[in-house]
Amino acid sequence: MTTTVIPPAVRPSAGPAHRDGNVLRWLGAYTASMIGDNVFYIALSWAAVRSGTPSQAGLVMAVSAVPRALLMLGGGVVADRFGPRRVVIGSDAVRCAAVLTVAALLFVAHPGLWLLALLAVVFGIVDAVFMPAVGALPARVTGRDQLARVQGMRGLAVRFANVVGAPLGGLGVALGGSATAFALAGLLIAVSVPLLISVRMRETPQAGGANTADTANTTNTANTTNTANTADTADTAPAPVEAVGPPGDADGAPARGDASGPHARVPDAEDGAAAVPERPATAWRDLRDGLRYIRGHRVLAPLIVTIALGDLGFVGPLNVGLALLADRRGWGASGMGLVVAAFGAGAGAAALLLAWRGTLPRAGSAGAAALLGGSVAIGALAQVPGVGAAVGVALAIGLLAGLSGALCGALLQTQSDPAYLGRVTAVAGIVSLGLAPLSMPLTAAAIGWWGTGPVFAGSAVVCGLGGVVALAVRDLRRAELPR
Template structure:
């Protein structure tokens, strides 16, 4: 008789996340990947402009959004089925290989727009699985009480990548054209792969554990989503099986089996879980959750009211006010500084009391500031208002993201992130051409005011739903 010794799973860190080497390795990988993304888009836009007309370049830049929006729900299923770390590592490896291949081709030839369009489509497809997995990964590298702090650290990483990535991309183009910039992007993405491999996964609670009380409706046993096992396994697994493989005793893995029935009872046929059933289970889980369902509605309304005015609307406002490109740059920088300060606050504090109410109040305050931005005449006042928008909207976004992380059952987190990602990356960008057309018809004041109302409705929903209003972050 042999005895199998199972190494202990990685335990949650005793100290804060910003002092945990495991979290810092994840953050370094995420930051490198985001900087690489920024450099990639600079290289892609420059290569597209040099290879075709402005309209063709715009089509190349937009084509990646289509597969990303269409496939992201499936990407959430993939992240939950195979494990977020495995999916993120694979996604970064594919993106790195694709970008470096295009860089090599551009060094030796001029393939034209078709290659750039193909690369954009590949990025969009990979992003559809990468983004849900990225959202699900923090819950596997730290404890629930540190997820809010990690959300703040992630926000700081995004701001840092935005500030550093664009100049790096421009430097790459200046030194050797688009090929050099693509090569730089590929190398930055490649840095994330060994860092992610070195990140240890922690034991996660079984599905339906911590948050079952927050779910109004539960799925029946036959349709249950993948459940974790309580057995302690080796690093990288909550259950002792390879990362992302079905847990022992899992009721819905790819090779799931129904429980044994009593003697004499009719045998129940096997019902192996499918990707489609996993998707339906995830949507049912979100719909029945008393916090997540209204939270995603809040996020959707906030993004729909925010994206249009603060992107295309701001450029049109600066043009009509005569602020010029430098004035618009100052306003954008002020917004970024405010959002960075909000992320820093959450990373430093780790939690805020009454997170649901605080997020709703910040969203309402940010919506008022959005409406006020179109009424200020000078650049100085606009900078102050933009700073307030960044601080309030950034705080609301960080708190909503932290609640999304802490309220979601880890077994469903990829699908929850995918639904929220579709709202932010699929629906919200559609408001930009509508905002531009509306400003042409009615002017900046009414359009900014209407967007502020939509954004404010998100805060109203959060305050009106008791469970979301009373939601707290773990301490």
């Protein structure tokens, strides 16, 4: 029997992302949530310092990282199974309820560090599902050709939240202590929920129609015709469209039992054999399929290695290393503040460039070149004697590292099959939020042994290796963003 496939209707484009009301509602929700996060951590740190010793306060601040790192892969499975918008809405609702509950308790009593530690653990658990869903959501709210611009807008939102959140948290503490700051954080997170509910989801192609985990793992050859898994044809692949019919639910999650989903079993139509029943999908199977999909993808696998090396070489020097460098150079707190501000300005300029242009030619090569340039600047930062020169170098680091990060994030969005995007984001998030922070205590210890110059130079080499990997892998080097 011959089956006629009717192509889905295509709704006219909403125009550039910065003029699309749907994208702007998502951006408003994301910005409110990020500002609330910044206020929350100011309130948590202040309450922990007031309730215990410095070491106990540090433990409370660090305890959320453990469940976040351990559970994030599972969070990616949850995002892909239930749809990113539904997961983000639920996560923000839980975070809002938890923070407001703690605020109410602090208004009437002083329960101590155990409550703060419990809140930090809850935040870490929720973040494990929130972060992969946040990473998968842009592909469901805009067209494929606008994902790079959305990545730049997202970068601007993060910079704005960092600039605004800390003063708001400090103001809340000054007006009414930690309880008021927690209440402010909860209200800001609450703002995101109705905005997210109003965001419309776009239907996206299912994994089985282009690049399943199995085919990604078995057809990884130079002459493959899999258009979803090659950098050369990434430009010409069809953009996500709004579909007529029920290929997925209203949140963009694959419909249960859909024959085009990532776990579909294709029947052997030769001699009219009956279809083999599909094995029931499990979370463990989803996780294995996602990891197999990434491992077999000729762009995503080296791209995640590039992101990992860049973060490992960047996080240590630009966090704990910068404070030790400023102390040894005698720049003082004000000088360090100027250097940090210059870095933020450079990163913001890179995000603004991508948001304005929407794409850059030869994105894979451009991201690698920016990462290599940023690594040289990281090594140079430890060699400059004065604050003025350090500010200039930090501006260059922010611009180059910000541009590389934005391009890598945009390629991650556009190269991933939407049905796997939550799991892809989770793997990249584990690298950035689980492995990279481990370099901070190692950087501090290494500076104590060998000094700032050798340690910054070693970090620059690690960061530069990410650029080398991106240039050495042909498919990543030639990867393009859609226009």
